[in-house]
Amino acid sequence: MKRTISKVLLTAVSAAVILSSCSKTPDESRYIPKTAGLIIDLNAKQLTTKLVTNGITVDKLFEATQSKDTANEMMKAWKDAENSGIDLQSHFFASYVFQGQPAEHKSYVSGTATLKDADKFEAYLKKTVENFSLKTQNDFKYIWIAKQHAIVGWTKSTVIYVNAVDPNNLERYVPGNNNQDDPVDGGQDADSTATPVDAATVTPVALRATEDDADMKMWVAEVDHLFHLKKEESAGSIEPFAKLLKENADAGIFVNPEAIYNSGQFTMIPANVKKLMEGTFYTGTVDFQNGKMLFNSNTYLGKEIAAIYKKYGKKEIDLDMLRKYPSDNITGFISYAFDFHMIGEIIKATGLDGVVNMAISGKSGLSMDDILNAFDGQLVYVASDFAMTKKEMTYSPGEFYETPTSKWIFNLKVGNKDAFNKVMTSPMLKDVFTREGDHYVPANPFTAATMPAMSITDKFITLGSDSVLLQQYLAGKGSAKLPEGIEGKIKGSMLGGYANLEKIIAVVPEDKVDGAEEKDVLKKVKDLFKDFTVVSKNEGGDVQHAEAVLNFKNKDQNSLVQLVNLGTETVKVMQAKKAKEKAYEDSLFAAPVDTAMPAANAEPAH
Numbered sequence: 001m002k003r004t005i006s007k008v009l010l011t012a013v014s015a016a017v018i019l020s021s022c023s024k025t026p027d028e029s030r031y032i033p034k035t036a037g038l039i040i041d042l043n044a045k046q047l048t049t050k051l052v053t054n055g056i057t058v059d060k061l062f063e064a065t066q067s068k069d070t071a072n073e074m075m076k077a078w079k080d081a082e083n084s085g086i087d088l089q090s091h092f093f094a095s096y097v098f099q100g101q102p103a104e105h106k107s108y109v110s111g112t113a114t115l116k117d118a119d120k121f122e123a124y125l126k127k128t129v130e131n132f133s134l135k136t137q138n139d140f141k142y143i144w145i146a147k148q149h150a151i152v153g154w155t156k157s158t159v160i161y162v163n164a165v166d167p168n169n170l171e172r173y174v175p176g177n178n179n180q181d182d183p184v185d186g187g188q189d190a191d192s193t194a195t196p197v198d199a200a201t202v203t204p205v206a207l208r209a210t211e212d213d214a215d216m217k218m219w220v221a222e223v224d225h226l227f228h229l230k231k232e233e234s235a236g237s238i239e240p241f242a243k244l245l246k247e248n249a250d251a252g253i254f255v256n257p258e259a260i261y262n263s264g265q266f267t268m269i270p271a272n273v274k275k276l277m278e279g280t281f282y283t284g285t286v287d288f289q290n291g292k293m294l295f296n297s298n299t300y301l302g303k304e305i306a307a308i309y310k311k312y313g314k315k316e317i318d319l320d321m322l323r324k325y326p327s328d329n330i331t332g333f334i335s336y337a338f339d340f341h342m343i344g345e346i347i348k349a350t351g352l353d354g355v356v357n358m359a360i361s362g363k364s365g366l367s368m369d370d371i372l373n374a375f376d377g378q379l380v381y382v383a384s385d386f387a388m389t390k391k392e393m394t395y396s397p398g399e400f401y402e403t404p405t406s407k408w409i410f411n412l413k414v415g416n417k418d419a420f421n422k423v424m425t426s427p428m429l430k431d432v433f434t435r436e437g438d439h440y441v442p443a444n445p446f447t448a449a450t451m452p453a454m455s456i457t458d459k460f461i462t463l464g465s466d467s468v469l470l471q472q473y474l475a476g477k478g479s480a481k482l483p484e485g486i487e488g489k490i491k492g493s494m495l496g497g498y499a500n501l502e503k504i505i506a507v508v509p510e511d512k513v514d515g516a517e518e519k520d521v522l523k524k525v526k527d528l529f530k531d532f533t534v535v536s537k538n539e540g541g542d543v544q545h546a547e548a549v550l551n552f553k554n555k556d557q558n559s560l561v562q563l564v565n566l567g568t569e570t571v572k573v574m575q576a577k578k579a580k581e582k583a584y585e586d587s588l589f590a591a592p593v594d595t596a597m598p599a600a601n602a603e604p605a606h
Contacts, residue, residue: 026091028112029245031160031226032235037260038096039235041245041252045089047560050250050288054561080128085121086159090114095235096165098263107263108219110226111161118156125152137220140227144216151216153223160226162219240281240300247296249285250560256281273350278302288563291555299544306542308346312339313538316492318378321411326469326478327384331406332499333480335380335490340372340415364428373419375412382480383408388507402509409473410463417458424456486533495536495546501529502553517573524566527553 032039051057082088093112100106115121125143126132135142142153149164235241241254257277261269279302287294301309315337322335347353347368356368386406393399414420424433424440432447433440433456440456442448453467455474464470472478483498490496505526513519530553536546552559 026093026245028091028093028114028158029236029241030231030234031112031158031229032093032095032110033097033226033229034233034235034238034256035097035099035259035263036095036235036254037098037256037263039241039254040094041249041254042092042094043248043250044092046248047250047288048089050558050560051564054558056561056564080124083120084124085115085117085119087114087116098260100263105164106218108162108164108222110163113159115154115157115159118154121154121159135220137224138228140223142220142223144220146212146216149215149219151219151223153220153227155227158227160223162223162226164215164219238281240283240298243298244283244285247285249287249296251286253284254281255283270350270352276302276304276346276349278304280305288558288560290558291552293550293552293559295548295550297546299546301542301544304349305346308342308349309538309542309544312342312345313494313544315339315377315494317490317494317496318380318413319487319491321378321380321413322382322482323480324473324476324478325382325384325409325480326472327382327407328481329384329503330480330482330498330500331383331386331503332497333380333382334497335495336378337494338377340375340377344368344372364423364426366423366426366428370419370422373416374414374423375420376415378413379411381408381410386504386507388509404507406465407469408465409469411473412461414457414459414461420458483531489533490535493535493537495534497532497534499532501531502526505529515573515577517576521566521570521573524569528562528566529553 026041029041090113093110095110095112096107097110098107122134122141126134129143129145133143135144137153140153140155142151144151151162153160153162231237235254235256236245238256241256244252244254257280258274261274261277279300281300282297283300284295284297287296317335317337319335322333325333344353347356353368360366360368360371383406386404388402389405390400390402393401423429424435432443434443435441438457442451453464453470455462455470462470462474464473483500486498490498508522508526510519510522513522530551532548532550534546534548536544538544550559552562554562
């Protein structure tokens with residue numbers, strides 16, 4: 001199978017992902033247009049350094065995870081990438097640019113990297129690309145790969161790979177999709193048999209050549225445009241993206257919703273919705289540190305949506321709703337403070353409030369404001385005592401199965417009492433719940449038997465895993481024992497979450513795992529993760545910040561190294577298991593020894 005530029009870029013980027021410094025803005029970023037809807041940045045140098053300092057190299061990874069033949073092939077591909085002239089210690093950018101209407105096929109994915117040696121890169125392409133044909137445009141060289149509708153352009157310092165994509169068929173670009181065209185050979189495996197094509201539907205050669213030439217000219221022009229972007233045309237001119245690049249993260253992501261929905265790909269989005277979201281961007285980063293993975297994200301709000309957040313986005317979680325959970329064996333929780341009136345303001349700003357009110361009123365006699373006023377926007381879900389429990393099968397008495405179970409409470413605070421009572425007695429719910437004193441209870445006893453334990457008053461809607469826990473929680477005398485530092489971390493936030501991964505993974509039964517090697521991997525997983533926390537706060541009127549931390553038990557070793565070590569162990573076990581299964585299958589289908597039968601007229605031996 002012929003290797004092309006897509007393979008060397010894929011190998012390089014994959015190595016950055018598997019392997020993975022400076023605070024200045026990477027030079028490669030200036031070739032990314034501001035019309036890109038999605039941008040991914042991999043800091044290969046930083047990722048590689050974190051592994052190499054712990055004794056993990058590409059050579060060792062291939063040797064540890066591949067069979068001898070495969071490892072040799074992977075090593076050859078890696079050596080090719082190293083000798084291709086591409087700087088594997090630079091930043092790698094992958095961008096998705098949405099352009100024009102879907103039928104115009106102007107959207108594309110681009111990869112951008114730095115070149116150490118342009119002459120080596122050209123020699124590599126000449127050796128590996130089928131039908132290599134070097135061309136020059138202005139100050140850059142390029143080759144056109146017709147089967148892929150892709151172009152590779154390069155200068156002395158930078159390479160840009162552009163591949164046309166069909167936004168209506170994105171699943172074909174998902175790795176592992178067997179129905180996608182092979183990005184290396186342009187869609188046809190060298191060893192496969194081509195599907196017969198009806199001669200009547202074949203495009204005439206002259207017409208096909210004309211179409212290919214037009215495609216090539218269009219994409220050459222696009223690459224020319226990327227190499228000569230003005231500062232104000234590049235993604236770097238967008239402040240949130242510029243800030244992302246200066247965060248010195250191991251990897252980053254940037255999303256520009258405006259570039260996506262203004263491209264013509266989503267024509268059904270109303271203009272007032274687009275205006276509401278104008279100027280809104282999302283950025284996220286991941287850093288592999290000793291003993292933890294740190295995730296940070298920022299949502300930069302546009303002018304109109306920011307005005308709504310300033311009005312309603314100051315709400316903070318009610319810690320008392322969490323504190324009174326009666327357990328010292330907390331498995332996890334999520335607390336959220338969200339003013340539902342924000343939803344109403346957004347709907348009104350888009351001009352859809354009339355439609356929403358009509359839809360709600362037709363079934364319930366309520367208005368949108370009635371429902372929004374009914375709830376305060378404070379909610380909490382807490383779980384504890386997670387375990388594997390034996391349960392008897394419903395239709396097979398005497399037979400049991402193991403299933404994960406836990407105790408839990410869900411609590412939602414009521415807002416305006418009059419609005420809440422109006423909702424509960426509306427035509428939509430009057431046949432479902434009935435009022436008894438200061439409580440609402442299920443109107444149908446048979447329905448009640450299938451529902452969790454519940455308490456519905458004009459103060460709280462509370463559900464629980466069992467009635468005993470529910471009453472203990474409602475009594476308010478319990479005191480949840482949270483891990484040290486968690487309460488202080490989530491205090492004052494609009495979102496706080498925690499999961500004790502150590503407890504959750506610990507209950508996975510090892511006796512259900514086949515083989516000593518698989519059990520060993522499971523034990524390593526149990527020894528790897530500790531817990532996960534997430535917090536979201538409003539950093540100001542126009543920025544919503546969230547931080548998540550995945551903590552590892554081993555605090556002294558880099559988290560990337562720990563994940564890679566676990567990954568190599570898992571791959572080796574999977575390969576060994578696959579080899580055993582193949583050997584077993586081969587033994588089953590092995591041809592029996594053919595025993596020669598004496599001829600009918602043969603004389604017996606003496």
